[in-house]
Amino acid sequence: MSNLTIDPAIEQKLIDLTIDHIKKVEANPDVKTEGDNFDYWNSYELADGNFIDYNISEGNNGADKDPSRWTWDVSAYQVDEPCEDNDFHYMVNTDVSKYILHYKNNKPHTK
Numbered sequence: 459m460s461n462l463t464i465d466p467a468i469e470q471k472l473i474d475l476t477i478d479h480i481k482k483v484e485a486n487p488d489v490k491t492e493g494d495n496f497d498y499w500n501s502y503e504l505a506d507g508n509f510i511d512y513n514i515s516e517g518n519n520g521a522d523k524d525p526s527r528w529t530w531d532v533s534a535y536q537v538d539e540p541c542e543d544n545d546f547h548y549m550v551n552t553d554v555s556k557y558i559l560h561y562k563n564n565k566p567h568t569k
């Protein structure tokens with residue numbers, strides 16, 4: 459696995475999106491989002507038209523009903539451009555990633 463290099467401004471945007479998602483889900487675990495509230499995947503479009511995918515996951519997939527015990531992690535992943543074998547869809551490359559954030563009890567911790 460190799461490290462994904464992310465512009466600090468983009469990384470901060472991903473952190474902001476992550477914290478918004480976590481706060482929304484902790485306030486109402488059944489809130490409607492664009493995906494699985496506890497294993498949430500989304501894409502962030504870069505200025506050059508490429509993407510970074512990010513995953514926000516809660517350690518126990520929300521099984522513990524007490525949000526104060528939830529722990530969240532977010533990682534970002536390279537998205538490969540279309541190629542000869544795949545010219546219509548971008549593919550997440552989980553071999554190129556960056557761990558971005560750990561979050562618990564309203565406290566984000568970045569590396």
